[in-house]
Amino acid sequence: VRARLLLVAGLALLVAADLALPRLLNPYYLTILTRIGVAVLAAASLQLVNGFTGQFSIGHAGFMAVGAYVSAALSVYAGADWLAGLSGALPAPLARGLYFPLPLLAGGAAAALAGFVVGIPALRLRGDYLAIATLGFGEIIRIAILNVDSVGGARGFSLASPSQPGLDLRYEGLGAIYAVVALSVGVIARLVYATGGLAFRAVREDEIAAEAVGVATTRVKVEAFVVSSFFAGVAGALFAHSEGYVHTNSFSFIRSFEVVVFVVLGGLGSISGAILAATVLTAAPELLRGLGEWRMILYSLLLIVTMLLRPQGLLGQRELVPSWLRRAAREPHGAP
Amino acid sequence: VENFLQQLLNGVTWGGIYALIALGYTMVYGVLKLINFAHGEVYMVGAMTGFYVAHALGFASQPSLAGLFVTLAAAMLACAALGALIERVAYRPLRLRGAGRLAPLITAIGVSLLLQNAGQLVFGADPKFFPSIIESRELLRVGSIALSNVQVVVLVTALALMAGLEFVVMRTRFGRAMRAVSFDAPAAALMGVPVDRVVLGTFVLGSALAAAAGILVGLSNPKIDPLMGVMPGIKAFVAAVLGGIGNIPGAMVGGLLLGVVETLVSGYLSSTYRDAIAFLVLIAILLYRPTGLFGTPQTEKV
Numbered sequence: 270v271r272a273r274l275l276l277v278a279g280l281a282l283l284v285a286a287d288l289a290l291p292r293l294l295n296p297y298y299l300t301i302l303t304r305i306g307v308a309v310l311a312a313a314s315l316q317l318v319n320g321f322t323g324q325f326s327i328g329h330a331g332f333m334a335v336g337a338y339v340s341a342a343l344s345v346y347a348g349a350d351w352l353a354g355l356s357g358a359l360p361a362p363l364a365r366g367l368y369f370p371l372p373l374l375a376g377g378a379a380a381a382l383a384g385f386v387v388g389i390p391a392l393r394l395r396g397d398y399l400a401i402a403t404l405g406f407g408e409i410i411r412i413a414i415l416n417v418d419s420v421g422g423a424r425g426f427s428l429a430s431p432s433q434p435g436l437d438l439r440y441e442g443l444g445a446i447y448a449v450v451a452l453s454v455g456v457i458a459r460l461v462y463a464t465g466g467l468a469f470r471a472v473r474e475d476e477i478a479a480e481a482v483g484v485a486t487t488r489v490k491v492e493a494f495v496v497s498s499f500f501a502g503v504a505g506a507l508f509a510h511s512e513g514y515v516h517t518n519s520f521s522f523i524r525s526f527e528v529v530v531f532v533v534l535g536g537l538g539s540i541s542g543a544i545l546a547a548t549v550l551t552a553a554p555e556l557l558r559g560l561g562e563w564r565m566i567l568y569s570l571l572l573i574v575t576m577l578l579r580p581q582g583l584l585g586q587r588e589l590v591p592s593w594l595r596r597a598a599r600e601p602h603g604a605p
Numbered sequence: 606v607e608n609f610l611q612q613l614l615n616g617v618t619w620g621g622i623y624a625l626i627a628l629g630y631t632m633v634y635g636v637l638k639l640i641n642f643a644h645g646e647v648y649m650v651g652a653m654t655g656f657y658v659a660h661a662l663g664f665a666s667q668p669s670l671a672g673l674f675v676t677l678a679a680a681m682l683a684c685a686a687l688g689a690l691i692e693r694v695a696y697r698p699l700r701l702r703g704a705g706r707l708a709p710l711i712t713a714i715g716v717s718l719l720l721q722n723a724g725q726l727v728f729g730a731d732p733k734f735f736p737s738i739i740e741s742r743e744l745l746r747v748g749s750i751a752l753s754n755v756q757v758v759v760l761v762t763a764l765a766l767m768a769g770l771e772f773v774v775m776r777t778r779f780g781r782a783m784r785a786v787s788f789d790a791p792a793a794a795l796m797g798v799p800v801d802r803v804v805l806g807t808f809v810l811g812s813a814l815a816a817a818a819g820i821l822v823g824l825s826n827p828k829i830d831p832l833m834g835v836m837p838g839i840k841a842f843v844a845a846v847l848g849g850i851g852n853i854p855g856a857m858v859g860g861l862l863l864g865v866v867e868t869l870v871s872g873y874l875s876s877t878y879r880d881a882i883a884f885l886v887l888i889a890i891l892l893y894r895p896t897g898l899f900g901t902p903q904t905e906k907v
Contacts, residue, residue: 325707390888394895397640401846402891404839405884412881522839526642526714533711562726569719573695576711580704 279448286444302443303511305551306450307504312531312547313454313540314500319529320538321461322493323473324392325400328407329501329528331387332380334520335410336502337509338420340376341428344438344510348372349430352438369440373449373506380502381495383410388494392487407525415517425516428509439513446507453500458540460496469493473538534575536582541589546582607749612872613865618756618825620864621763625818626841627848627856628770629811635787635851636807638706642713643691644815645838646720647684651816652829653728654680656735665736673738673758677820681813688812691716692805700804717838724831732830735823759821766817767857770810774853779806787851836880840867843887849900858898862886 294302315329344352348368355364387406394402420426428438440446460466468489471479480486509515531550535542553571557564575583626648633641658679659665664672695712745752774780785793786803794800822837823829844863848855866886871879890898 390892394891397634397638397850398846398891398895398897400640401843402888405843405887408884409881409888412878416877523835530711530714533707537707565722566719566726569715569722573712573715573719576708576715577695577698580699580702580708 283444283448286447287442299441299443300511301552301555303441303446303507305548306443306446307508307511308528308531308547308551309544310450310453310504310507311501311528312535312543313457314497314504315528315532316535316538316540316543317457317461317469317500318493318497319532320536320540320543321466321469321473322490324490324493325396326403326494326497327400327522327525327529328387328403328405328410329497330520330522330524331403331407331410332384332498332501333505333508333524334407334414334517335383335498336376336380336505337515337520338414338426338505339379339502340372340506341426341509341515342420343375344372344428345426345430349433349436349438353433353436365440366442366445369442369445369510370449372510373503376506376509377499377502380505381499384495384498384501385491388491388498392490392494404522404525407520408522411517411520414520421516423517425514428513437513438510440510446511449503449507453503454540454544457496457500461540470538530572534572534582536584536586538586539582539584539588542582542584542587545584545589608872609869611750612868614750614752614756615872616865616868617861618759618864619868620861621760622818622821622825622860623837623841623844623864624857624860625763625766625814625821626837627844627860628767628853629815630842630845631848631850631853631856632783632807632811634845635853636783636790636804637696637700637709638851639696639709640713640842641808641811642710642838642842643695643716643720644811645834645836645841646717646724647688647691647812647834648815648819648822648837649724649829649831649834650687650720651680651684651819652735652823652833653724653733653819653831654683654816655820655823656733656829659736659738664738668738668740670739670758673820673824676738677762677817680816680820684812684816684819685809688808688815689805691812692808697801697804721831721835728831730831732828735827735829737827738824755824759825762817762821766814770814770853773810779803783807840883843883846897847887847890849897852897852899855897855899 311329311333315326318324318326348371351371352364352368355368358364359367387403391399391402391406414420415423430436430438461469468479468484471482471484472486472489476486479489505520508519527550531547532543534550535544535546550568550572554564554568557567560567626644629644629647630641633639633644655676659672659676662672662675664676695716696709699709699712739755739758741753741755743751744754744757772780774783782793782798782803783806785796785798786800790800793803818837819829822833840863841860844859845856846859847862848857848859850856863883863886866882867879870882894900
């Protein structure tokens, strides 16, 4: 019962936030908050592979790109008509709210499929060879998209539908975006901290020992990779639909490195650490904007110094979770 | 066929440059098991140093081989110092604290970002044109295949540096210490090898080679800017992995192979696929030989 109450309260809060925030904050802050949400989801999803399963992937941006482009293409080539139809029958915000999850799921599913296709061969490799192979796959995905003309190629891809010219396909409701992020992070946390999640950590700690006690290591690795790619795809889809424009340059290996930095700086094996690092490091360049051209220099110094001072990451393997959430996670579905 | 040979020639030249950068990656990896992502930026600083030295000493207006030699030496020295500085500030403190292998990876990314942004601040973000320290002319022409003196200089310099490196690694005390550390660092330390000094020396050598690569790129492809190290840095790393990372001849072969394949692809298919092909080749090779062309297979022990 309590869980249901929480859910209703949460939903009400979201609607209130979606209505109130655009009036309270200027669009600049809204954009930054949205980007933080995307970064948090990207970091949490990579943490599953890099932090919990111990497989080092540095090609996360490739899966974000798949999610971003597939969801954007869906919205532009089919979704716009559906949305226009829905808006005719329902009030516009409701129609948008109903349509919005669709591209996210499509983007996530496409990225998960890509993760499966990439993961099967790549996960045979170990250590640094796996890392460089994921980097390679990420870049191949990016360049492949760059050469597809129907999604704009080198011009980038705007979320503007040819059949519904006046329709805005962006979704800027901060409340809904954060709800998606929170739900996804929750799923990842449940996955790794449930009993079954021990398998991920067993593979990380000692693959041979894990195999010996009956963990299907290859299967666990592919599973982690596919789930991680799914949420990377959702993050990409969120990015595409909040910005309204995507370009392959946003998904180069530099973006992948950025996500790896979130994960390691936050602490490998700590979801809250990854969230913390993603938030701080996405906000920092904006907060430092007053410094002009010294901004990125200070940012990189900050990164180096933090890593030198806390080699194990900000939180190490610990989690920073309020106790009520911890309890809720342990007793799902309002158990007595 | 003639076009093919011409492309092959261009590819080998470009591959020599990749190989020089790849050597720095592979040597550092050999001794520290660290992917030094700041290496591409060292190469950029090398090209930039060359630009300023050549202008300051007047080689830009009076091309000569001696000028090239001086520029090369100056850039190599500057980058050797930079490499040593990076090692001391960003990697050694972590090593002494016994941090894992991932923390230095992040500081490497941090140093790389720092150098890119500092480069934009110091050198300016706009591309510069590297002075032609040696006059470009055609040396040889067979049918339609042209061999320019710049290509010869690039190839000869790259080969000479690689031969020099081979000598240092195989024939000197320092080289022997380096091989010992890369084989088993704790055991080498027990045998009295000064591991920290060897690591420092490795960074110095690798960074000097990257600087040379920067100058050679400046000669054959004169547009230079503070972000020029990003793509070649990653490609050279791919080259090092192709050959089997940690393996010096592997890096040379990997670099040459990558240069040739990339040039052929952009010549015959399309230059938009050029960046993808490096990674495709890499993945294809890794699937058949999971530790690269010359890598020793890792056996897992319980």
